[in-house]
Each structure stands twice: as C-alpha cells, then as structure tokens.
Amino acid sequence: MDSNSKYESGKKASFFGARHVQCVMVFLGLTVAFTQRVNFSMAIVAMMDRNSTNPDFEEYNWSEQTKSLLLSGFFWGYFMTQIPGGQLAxxxxxxxxxxxxxxxxxxxxILTPLSARIGDWKxxxxxxxxxxxxxxxxxPSTHTILSKWVPPEERGSIGxxxxxxxxxxxxxxxxxxxxIASSxxxxxxxxxxxxxxxLLWTIVWYFIGASSPSEFKWISEDERLYIESSLMTATKPEEEHxxxxxxxxxxxxxxxxxxxLVAQSxxxxxxxxLLxxxxxxxxxxxxxxxxxxxxMSSLPYLVNMLLTFAFCGLNDFLIKRDYISIHTSRKLFNTIGFWxxxxxxxxxxxxxxxxxxxALCLLVVTIxxxxxxxxxxxxxxxxxxxNFAGILMGVANCMANLMGVLAPLLVGFIVTDTKNVNQWRTIFYVTAAFYFVGNLLFILFGQTTIQKWNYPKEEQEQRDHIKFEPVNVEKAVH
Structure with missing residues (x-):
C-alpha cells in the first residue's frame, strides 16, 4: 500500500479516532486547570463580603491593594515557568x-482554605x-501534544x-x-x-493519555499512518528524528x-x-x-464557548471549500476576535x-x-x-501571563474606589487599545509558513534522505 492509499484509508477509518480521544482529554484538562485559576476570583468576593448571609465561614477585611496582590499571585509564578515548562514538555x-x-x-x-485560615493573606x-x-x-504541554497528534488540515478546528x-x-x-458559597x-x-x-481527571489521564500516536497502544495503524504522513514524518516512528x-x-x-508574542500578550x-x-x-x-x-459573570464565557464551535465550523467550511487559505483564516478570525x-x-x-x-449584553459581545x-x-x-511548538508557546505565554500579573495590579492602582465608574472606564479604554494594536501588528506581519529554523541542519540532512510522499501538506500549511 503506497502513501496516498494509506492516507486515504486512514482518513476514512478515523473520522473519530484516537486523536479525538486525546483532544477531548486535553479539553477536560484545560477545563479543570482553569477552574483552579478562576475559583479564587469568585471565592474572594465571598471571602471579603461583610454582608454575607453565611456566618459559619470566616470573612477577611483585606484592602483593595491586598486583594489585587492576591489575584495576581497565581501569575507571578505562572509566567516564570512558561519557558522551562516548554523545555520540559x-x-x-x-x-x-x-x-x-x-x-x-x-x-x-484543596489546601487553599486551610492556608487562609492559618496564614491569612501572606x-x-x-x-x-x-x-x-x-x-x-x-x-506548552498542550501545544506539544497537538503538534504530535493533529494533522495540519485539522489544526484550526481540533486545536x-x-x-x-x-x-x-x-x-x-x-x-x-x-x-456553593451560599450553601x-x-x-x-x-x-x-x-x-x-x-484529581479525578489526573487519574483518567494517567491511563489513557499519550504524548504521541506511537505511544498510544489503542490507536489503529491507519490512523497512525494518516497522522504521521500528514505531519510529514517517516512512516516508522522509530525513524522519526x-x-x-x-x-x-x-x-x-x-x-x-x-x-x-505581542498578539498573545x-x-x-x-x-x-475581564475574567x-x-x-x-x-x-x-x-x-x-x-x-x-x-x-451574570459566567454567561459571557458560556457564549464564548458556544461561539468557538460556531467559528470552528465556519473556518472548516471556508478552508475545505477553498474560499480562503489558512493564512487568510488566521488573520480574519484574529481580527474578529480582537477588533x-x-x-x-x-x-x-x-x-x-x-x-x-x-452592560451584560456588552460583556457577552466583548467576551x-x-x-x-x-x-x-x-x-x-x-x-x-x-517541532518547537511547545517551546514557542512557553515563551509567548510567559510574556502573556506577565500581563496576568500586571493587569490586577494596574486595576488596584487605578480603581482605588471600586464604586467609581470613571476609574473603571480607564481600565476598559486601556484594554480596548491593547486589542486594537495587537491585531494590527498581527495583520501586518503575521505568517503561516513553516520557518527554516524549525529544522536544524542535522535534521534537515536526515529528512533529505527519507523518501516519502507528502500528503497535500503544503496546501494545508499555506
């Protein structure tokens, strides 16, 4: 069976396959990871609510500056390990x-309430x-997994x-x-x-997660060949460099x-x-x-999630019908999301x-x-x-999450009176300006072609000696 027939067989046999299972697990992994990030921004409202109707739990009389520091605490650590995280992945x-x-x-x-009780805000x-x-x-780990599991033509929608x-x-x-807070x-x-x-996700991921198709024992041969040929690798995993x-x-x-990096930041x-x-x-x-x-705070993010699926469907329709290229798609959808x-x-x-x-309607549209x-x-x-997708994400996310540190601190500096709408107005103006500039630069200078530095000299020489038929990947990338 030649490369093209293998590709066609894999394509037909894996409408829903091992790569989709991995992506569902990654989706759920990001879900639980973000519940851990966002939980504090919701809980702190109840923790500082002097008018709480639930007297069984301690309330804290922290200042707005202390509150802003606590909200930024996660990101002080988060942005520092993005680049090492990419290397480790x-x-x-x-x-x-x-x-x-x-x-x-x-x-x-799970230990968060105990830490607040015995050590206060520090x-x-x-x-x-x-x-x-x-x-x-x-x-970075997510991007590393996607770069090994998702063919280029499916990257936009599955990713x-x-x-x-x-x-x-x-x-x-x-x-x-x-x-929960009122219960x-x-x-x-x-x-x-x-x-x-x-913790439940961690247990399931231990048994069915895999870093690449060659490490997943339940993947079909057709699907493995489809993924590897689409990613322009050798047909045998052990020959991959x-x-x-x-x-x-x-x-x-x-x-x-x-x-x-600028767009992501x-x-x-x-x-x-906003979050x-x-x-x-x-x-x-x-x-x-x-x-x-x-x-009300969750509704905009529910709409955000639903619109994501709609945008994915529209993107697939436009690309598969050859109405737009992947290059045009990246800039078109980025413009919609930013401007x-x-x-x-x-x-x-x-x-x-x-x-x-x-105000809720405006938030729904914005988010x-x-x-x-x-x-x-x-x-x-x-x-x-x-080859270096995880590392690129680590570097970009490092700078992006520096914004996660600075944003709450700037809000705490500007919004000294939380009931003053004029101070909140300044925050919204700054955010709108960032969106505008970030997308303008992406439109002017963004690319989708694989860069030469993706293949170090020693790998490029090896690839020149590997004979295989690429499966329309150039079209998918360009």
Missing part, C-alpha cells in the same frame, strides 16, 4: 508534564504563587476545540461558585470541588513569532482583566448579589447600575466574540514550527 512529553502539573495543583487547591499568596509555578507547563476548555472551566466555576459548604467548597475534579537543540537566537529574532491583558475583575465590577458598579453576580470587542469595551465604562442588562482569536494567533505557533 519538549524533553519528557506533554502527557507527563500535564499529569504532574494538574495533579499537584489540585492538591494545593500564606495564601504563597500558595497561589506555587500553583502558578506548577501550572506553567500546561499550555481550537481543545482550548475551549479554558472557557468551559471558567463558565462552570463561575456558574456554580455563587451557589453549607461555604466559600471553601469552591476550592474543594475544583480540586477534587482535577526530533531535534534536541533549540535555536533560541533564531526564534527570538523571528518577526512572525514576535508578532504572535495583548489578548491575555484583556482576557485576564478576574468582572465579579468585582458586577458587585460594585452594577450592585449584583453573589448568586446573580456568578451567573469587534473594542467598541463594546469602551461603552462598558459608561454603564450605570440601572443598566445592568445592557463571546473574543473566542474567534483562538483560530488566529493561538494555533499560529504550530504553523511556524511544529
């Missing part, structure tokens, strides 16, 4: 690093910092599906946190439930990659500013109680408490449409360098 495989990261972080989530800050350090390899776990985790924890579990229950769910030296200078001086600024601060905005400007706050939210963001700064429904960008910059790392 490249060396040991995505499965191992996700397993260790999410499993260890889940234990810390020990709580240290715990959140440690969680960030531990979770630093999750996104983006995996990242909807971010929204799904946010939606779930936001939607249930108000009910007999109190605000500690938010941390217990998210931690236990993460993975470069060991990272071309750091070429990566850090690559304009297409630097553009991704500006996106992260907006994402984390972390919306509960406070809902409470102090729109005067919503904890249950209503939780439901459509600009006007609603600005208008949010002018809302009053009697306009809570209108919902934002999901389109996942089909843009977020899968672009793999376009540029399949």
């Amino acid at each position: 490249h060396k040991y495989g995505g499965k191992v690093m996700m397993l260790v990261s999410i499993g260890t972080s889940s234990i810390l989530a 020990l709580l800050f240290v715990l959140r910092l440690a969680q960030g350090l531990i979770q630093g390899c999750i996104f 983006t599906f995996c990242f909807t776990g971010v929204q799904f985790g946010s939606v779930v924890i936001m939607a249930v946190s108000g009910t 007999s579990f109190g605000w500690p229950g938010i941390f217990y439930i998210s931690g236990l769910a993460s 993975v470069p060991t030296k990272t071309p750091w200078v070429k990566i850090l001086t690559s304009v297409p990659f630097l553009v991704i 500006t996106f992260a600024w907006g994402f984390w500013t 972390i601060q919306i509960p406070s905005y809902m409470k102090n400007i729109l005067e919503q109680d904890i249950k209503t706050n939780a439901l 459509v939210p600009v006007v609603p963001l600005i208008l949010l700064g002018y809302m009053r408490k009697d306009q809570s429904n209108l 919902g449409v934002n999901s389109s960008a996942y089909l843009g910059f977020l899968t672009n790392h793999i376009d540029l360098s399949p």
Whole structure:
C-alpha cells in the first residue's frame, strides 16, 4: 500500500479516532486547570463580603491593594515557568508534564482554605504563587501534544476545540461558585470541588493519555499512518528524528513569532482583566448579589464557548471549500476576535447600575466574540514550527501571563474606589487599545509558513534522505 492509499484509508477509518480521544482529554484538562485559576476570583468576593448571609465561614477585611496582590499571585509564578515548562514538555512529553502539573495543583487547591485560615493573606499568596509555578507547563504541554497528534488540515478546528476548555472551566466555576458559597459548604467548597475534579481527571489521564500516536497502544495503524504522513514524518516512528537543540537566537529574532508574542500578550491583558475583575465590577458598579453576580459573570464565557464551535465550523467550511487559505483564516478570525470587542469595551465604562442588562449584553459581545482569536494567533505557533511548538508557546505565554500579573495590579492602582465608574472606564479604554494594536501588528506581519529554523541542519540532512510522499501538506500549511 503506497502513501496516498494509506492516507486515504486512514482518513476514512478515523473520522473519530484516537486523536479525538486525546483532544477531548486535553479539553477536560484545560477545563479543570482553569477552574483552579478562576475559583479564587469568585471565592474572594465571598471571602471579603461583610454582608454575607453565611456566618459559619470566616470573612477577611483585606484592602483593595491586598486583594489585587492576591489575584495576581497565581501569575507571578505562572509566567516564570512558561519557558522551562516548554523545555520540559519538549524533553519528557506533554502527557507527563500535564499529569504532574494538574495533579499537584489540585492538591494545593484543596489546601487553599486551610492556608487562609492559618496564614491569612501572606500564606495564601504563597500558595497561589506555587500553583502558578506548577501550572506553567500546561499550555506548552498542550501545544506539544497537538503538534504530535493533529494533522495540519485539522489544526484550526481540533486545536481550537481543545482550548475551549479554558472557557468551559471558567463558565462552570463561575456558574456554580455563587451557589456553593451560599450553601453549607461555604466559600471553601469552591476550592474543594475544583480540586477534587482535577484529581479525578489526573487519574483518567494517567491511563489513557499519550504524548504521541506511537505511544498510544489503542490507536489503529491507519490512523497512525494518516497522522504521521500528514505531519510529514517517516512512516516508522522509530525513524522519526526530533531535534534536541533549540535555536533560541533564531526564534527570538523571528518577526512572525514576535508578532504572535505581542498578539498573545495583548489578548491575555484583556482576557485576564475581564475574567478576574468582572465579579468585582458586577458587585460594585452594577450592585449584583453573589448568586446573580456568578451567573451574570459566567454567561459571557458560556457564549464564548458556544461561539468557538460556531467559528470552528465556519473556518472548516471556508478552508475545505477553498474560499480562503489558512493564512487568510488566521488573520480574519484574529481580527474578529480582537477588533469587534473594542467598541463594546469602551461603552462598558459608561454603564450605570440601572443598566445592568445592557452592560451584560456588552460583556457577552466583548467576551463571546473574543473566542474567534483562538483560530488566529493561538494555533499560529504550530504553523511556524511544529517541532518547537511547545517551546514557542512557553515563551509567548510567559510574556502573556506577565500581563496576568500586571493587569490586577494596574486595576488596584487605578480603581482605588471600586464604586467609581470613571476609574473603571480607564481600565476598559486601556484594554480596548491593547486589542486594537495587537491585531494590527498581527495583520501586518503575521505568517503561516513553516520557518527554516524549525529544522536544524542535522535534521534537515536526515529528512533529505527519507523518501516519502507528502500528503497535500503544503496546501494545508499555506
């Protein structure tokens, strides 16, 4: 059977196959990981609620500056381990690093209420910092797994599906946190439930997760050949050569990659500013109680998740019908995700408490449409360098999550009076400006061609001696 027939057989035999199982597990992994990140931004509202109707659990009289420091604590650790996380995922495989990261972080989530009780905000800050350090390899590991499992022509839709776990985790924890905090579990229950769910995922992932098709014993031969031929590898896994030296200078001086770095950083600024601060905005400007706050805060992320699937379907339709190229697709969907939210963001700064429904609509548009960008910059790392996709994500996510540190601190610096809508207006203006500039640079300088530094000299020489028929990959990449 020649390469083309193998490819066709694999294509027909794996409409839903092992690669989809892995991607569902990655989706769920990101889901539980994000419940651990977002749980604190919801729980802290109840932890500092002096008017709480649940007297069984301690409340804390922290200042707004202390609150902002605690909200940024996760990201102080998170951005520091992005680059090492990418290197570790490249060396040991995505499965191992996700397993260790999410499993260890889940234990810390369960210990969060205890740390607040015995060490107040100082020990709580240290715990959140440690969680960030531990979770630093999750996104690089995700990209490493996708680069081994997902054929280029499926990268936009399957890869983006995996990242909807971010929204799904946010939606779930936001939607249930108000009910949990008002129940007999109190605000500690938010941390217990998210931690236990993460432990359950860790156990399942241990048994069915795999870093690459060759490591997954339940994959069919047809599907393995389909994936490997689509990724332009040799037909035998043992002949595959993975470069060991990272071309750091070429990566850090690559304009297409630097553009991704800027786009990812500006996106992260907006994402984390809204995700972390919306509960406070809902409470102090729109005067919503904890249950209503939780439901209203989660609705935009539910719409975000649903629109992600719609954008994936539209992307597949346009590419498979040859209406647009992958290059055009990346820039089109990135533009929708970055520029459509600009006007609603600005208008949010002018809302009053009697306009809570209108404010919610603006948030739904801003955060919902934002999901389109996942089909843009977020899968672009793999376009540029399949071999170093995890490392590229680690570097870009390092800078992006520095924004996760700075955003809460800037909010704490500017919003000294949480009931002052003029101060919130400044935050929304800054976020809108970041979105505009980030996408403008991506449009002007973004690329989708595989970069030469993806193949170190020794690997390129080996590839020249391997004879195989590429399966229309150039079309998928370009």
